[in-house]
Amino acid sequence: MKKSVITVVGKDTVGIIAKVCTYLANNRINILDISQTIVSGYFNMMMVVDMNDSAKPFADISSELEQIGEEIGVVIHCQREEIFESMHRI
Amino acid sequence: MINIYEVNETNKMIEEQNLDVRTITLGISLLDCASDDLSRLCDNIYNKITTVAKDLVSVGRDIELEFGIPIVNKRISVTPISLVGASAAHSSDDFVKIALTLNDAAKTVGVNFLGGYSALVSKGMTSADRYLIESIPDALAKTALICSSVNVGSTRCGIDMDAVRLMGRIIKETSEKSDMGCAKLVVFCNAPDDNPFMAGAFCGVTEGDAVINVGVSGPGVVKRAVEKTKGESFEVLCETIKKTAFKVTRVGQLVAREASNRLNIPFGIVDLSLAPTPAVGDSVADILCAMGLEQAGAPGTTAALALLNDQVKKGGVMASSYVGGLSGAFIPVSEDRGMIEAASTGALTLEKLEAMTCVCSVGLDMIAIPGDTSAATISGIIADEMAIGMINSKTTAVRLCPAKGRKVGDTVEYGGLFGESPVMAVNQFSCEEFINRKGRIPSPIHSFRN
Numbered sequence: 001m002k003k004s005v006i007t008v009v010g011k012d013t014v015g016i017i018a019k020v021c022t023y024l025a026n027n028r029i030n031i032l033d034i035s036q037t038i039v040s041g042y043f044n045m046m047m048v049v050d051m052n053d054s055a056k057p058f059a060d061i062s063s064e065l066e067q068i069g070e071e072i073g074v075v076i077h078c079q080r081e082e083i084f085e086s087m088h089r090i
Numbered sequence: 091m092i093n094i095y096e097v098n099e100t101n102k103m104i105e106e107q108n109l110d111v112r113t114i115t116l117g118i119s120l121l122d123c124a125s126d127d128l129s130r131l132c133d134n135i136y137n138k139i140t141t142v143a144k145d146l147v148s149v150g151r152d153i154e155l156e157f158g159i160p161i162v163n164k165r166i167s168v169t170p171i172s173l174v175g176a177s178a179a180h181s182s183d184d185f186v187k188i189a190l191t192l193n194d195a196a197k198t199v200g201v202n203f204l205g206g207y208s209a210l211v212s213k214g215m216t217s218a219d220r221y222l223i224e225s226i227p228d229a230l231a232k233t234a235l236i237c238s239s240v241n242v243g244s245t246r247c248g249i250d251m252d253a254v255r256l257m258g259r260i261i262k263e264t265s266e267k268s269d270m271g272c273a274k275l276v277v278f279c280n281a282p283d284d285n286p287f288m289a290g291a292f293c294g295v296t297e298g299d300a301v302i303n304v305g306v307s308g309p310g311v312v313k314r315a316v317e318k319t320k321g322e323s324f325e326v327l328c329e330t331i332k333k334t335a336f337k338v339t340r341v342g343q344l345v346a347r348e349a350s351n352r353l354n355i356p357f358g359i360v361d362l363s364l365a366p367t368p369a370v371g372d373s374v375a376d377i378l379c380a381m382g383l384e385q386a387g388a389p390g391t392t393a394a395l396a397l398l399n400d401q402v403k404k405g406g407v408m409a410s411s412y413v414g415g416l417s418g419a420f421i422p423v424s425e426d427r428g429m430i431e432a433a434s435t436g437a438l439t440l441e442k443l444e445a446m447t448c449v450c451s452v453g454l455d456m457i458a459i460p461g462d463t464s465a466a467t468i469s470g471i472i473a474d475e476m477a478i479g480m481i482n483s484k485t486t487a488v489r490l491c492p493a494k495g496r497k498v499g500d501t502v503e504y505g506g507l508f509g510e511s512p513v514m515a516v517n518q519f520s521c522e523e524f525i526n527r528k529g530r531i532p533s534p535i536h537s538f539r540n
Contacts (some may be wrong), residue, residue, distance in 0.1 A: 005092065005097055007097055007098075014479060029487035032091075033091055035093065035094045036094075037094065044094065044098070046093075046094040046097050046098075047093075048091060048092065058155070059155055059156075061177060062155060062156075067539075069268055077101065077158055078158075079156070079157055080156045080157050082157070082344055083100060083157040083158065083159060083341060083344060084092045084096055084097055084100050085092060085102050085338045086340040086341065086342060086343065086344040087096075087340050088092065088096040088099075088100070088337075089092075
């Protein structure tokens with residue numbers, strides 16, 4: 001299973017998680033883990049997701065998530081999990 | 091499972107501290123392209139490069155996108171052209187034709203640079219080596235993407251002083267024929283076969299048909315980590331650099347493996363060099379300052395650099411299955427904002443830089459010198475640097491840029507990753523009689539290790 005990490009950073013507002021999760025559900029992307037904090041008023045969320053059942057290629061999902069971020073005024077990145085695993089796990 | 095703090099740490103390194111993979115370099119052996127007919131040789135070279143490297147740039151972009159890590163350069167290194175062209179090229183002009191072919195192939199596949207317009211002459215020069223070296227000024231003036239290197243010495247063979255003398259003149263001619271030529275020309279001692287960094291990359295004859303080598307970067311990340319150790323002991327400082335180098339190198343290893351799998355080309359090495367750029371916060375000199383120096387070049391600089399170079403290697407070695415290339419810290423002047431400042435304020439001199447090259451990964455790099463510097467003086471500087479490499483069994487290199495019509499204190503702009511450099515003072519006393527001696531310097535006593 002290829003896991004990916006979605007990060008959302010920006011000013012806190014109503015419905016950020018709802019928007020992102022709706023998009024993920026519509027594209028058959030399964031959420032494995034969510035954690036979220038507010039650091040000095042800034043919303044900071046990380047999701048580990050499984051994209052195996054999604055019909056869309058990674059590049060499309062990544063750019064569409066970025067676009068959703070722009071609409072709600074936050075920055076959304078989508079990256080394969082390996083970059084974090086390789087850096088922080090031996 | 092990975093946690094939010096680790097994710098944020100990685101993304102901060104990328105977004106705020108300029109962490110990137112500096113280059114994916116595809117090494118391609120051109121030995122099977124050899125022919126005694128020049129146009130057939132050129133066709134073979136063009137076809138091989140454009141076939142083997144056709145997906146390099148797109149695969150690099152895919153990896154960038156999926157992992158969210160910038161890959162600044164996609165490059166190609168080829169077998170030293172003096173070997174490939176030996177039976178087809180019978181003049182310097184013939185070699186220039188090969189350079190133009192390489193440039194066309196590099197353009198077609200969309201890479202940033204192609205290295206390997208090179209000759210390995212640490213003990214002597216064949217006529218083909220000599221033609222290639224003589225063609226360098228024209229080849230670099232007529233092409234944009236070609237990088238050239240000449241290995242003139244090694245610990246095992248000594249230093250070919252005839253080649254050193256020749257290279258003094260060639261560097262001078264190159265600077266007269268084009269503004270950027272000298273930025274793409276390196277003179278080496280102990281050149282490695284698997285270096286992914288330009289301008290000195292070539293695909294050594296010890297390599298296979300094709301190989302993926304990756305060069306990591308990350309001075310900004312190391313600087314930020316070092317800043318947090320203010321007032322702490324050397325033990326803490328060294329541990330911090332090691333841990334940071336480990337993390338940076340792991341990203342390089344991941345990218346190298348992915349590129350290798352996707353291109354179906356064997357993974358060669360990760361070169362774990364700290365490679366600066368002129369961007370703010372991407373400077374090796376700034377790391378030295380964060381350790382406690384007022385400016386790079388101040389007393390203590392060589393010790394600080396030695397410490398940095400060694401800890402980068404110690405941290406990086408465990409992070410990658412194969413480490414190679416130059417690996418350590420680069421100290422180019424024009425490509426590093428902190429070094430530019432140190433050279434401009436007079437804190438950093440050519441002689442101090444020479445001392446620093448004894449403990450860093452390469453050598454005198456991207457240094458502008460007065461345009462009226464004589465060929466013999468340039469050869470003298472090369473000879474000194476080659477001697478450091480030969481005696482200390484390390485790679486050393488010289489990339490000097492005589493600045494046409496400029497004098498000490500003027501500034502030369504190279505643009506892009508090459509940056510800008512103040513013209514630095516060169517010792518005015520002559521070495522002409524020494525340089526004009528014929529022959530070679532024998533290999534040192536400690537090379538006889540059999």
